Amino acid sequence: MTRAELDFSLLLAGAARLMRHSFMANLRDSPLTLARARMLIHLERNEGIRQVDLAELLEIQPMTLVRMVDQLASEGLVERRTDPADRRAHRLYLTDAARPQLDIIAETAAAVREKALVGLDEAERAQLTAALQRVCRNLSDG
Amino acid sequence: MTRAELDFSLLLAGAARLMRHSFMANLRDSPLTLARARMLIHLERNEGIRQVDLAELLEIQPMTLVRMVDQLASEGLVERRTDPADRRAHRLYLTDAARPQLDIIAETAAAVREKALVGLDEAERAQLTAALQRVCRNLSDG
């Protein structure tokens, strides 16, 4: 661990990079990536959401979401249905094929979390979670 | 903050993404990015390092580093010199033009850190840093 790693930005970026490696290693045989998993999870909790609203939830640009939906749709995990009340809009739904993928995501996330948090007790884990949530809030506004 | 954000992997990835946005916003008029900044910082502390060794330090593939060195060299921030003792190898050096960039990096990192850590006292910041370092160690091995 060099001194450079002590800087917060690099430390956070490094942790995220390592976590993503770990996540991907657990998903080697799956069409999923962390970003796609993130999208599926949000979709599970917000089925029927419009693309523009999901993009805002994920804090990405609508066009970025279009591409991700294209991929997930081509893999048969997500379905676009035109909104009957607004023919400009598409509403997004998970397919049956997506359900087992969501289970895999949950297992993978649990495995990565356990590996990442080895040596931290419950209180420390709660503190870390709370601190990261605070960081997200701080960086989100403005 | 949805329930999905509570999952550790997504929370960490989200925090890193927001941090990177913030970092980039602070560097809008610069040729630097977070990855390039990371490389320059490691280079500052290890001038004359060979590419393969820097790649290992950064935990990226040598080819990935070649591209980054190409970019930084084309911007005049980094210089390749052939190793007199091993004509296969290049040793990397910062140019004078890189020094002010390193100052900018330090300022940007400080600004981002302050924005990210608003509302956390010194003890909480130290805990967060320690926890993230532990996470990095945990995810690094294996």
Add this chain to the structure above:
DNA sequence: ACGTTATAATCAGCACATCTTATTATCACT
């Protein structure tokens, strides 16, 4: 001394996540 193997860098080509700018269809409001 020579041949094999390992190493350093690079070429070529790809994948993913992300952006910006512009376009099209549709909606909402006046």
Add this chain to the structure above:
DNA sequence: AGTGATAATAAGATGTGCTGATTATAACGT
């Protein structure tokens, strides 16, 4: 009916990473 906003998308770019193949050089074993 006309104007402006909105939803999705097209087109094209960038940044960050990968794998596999290639070239030059070094190191080692016999």
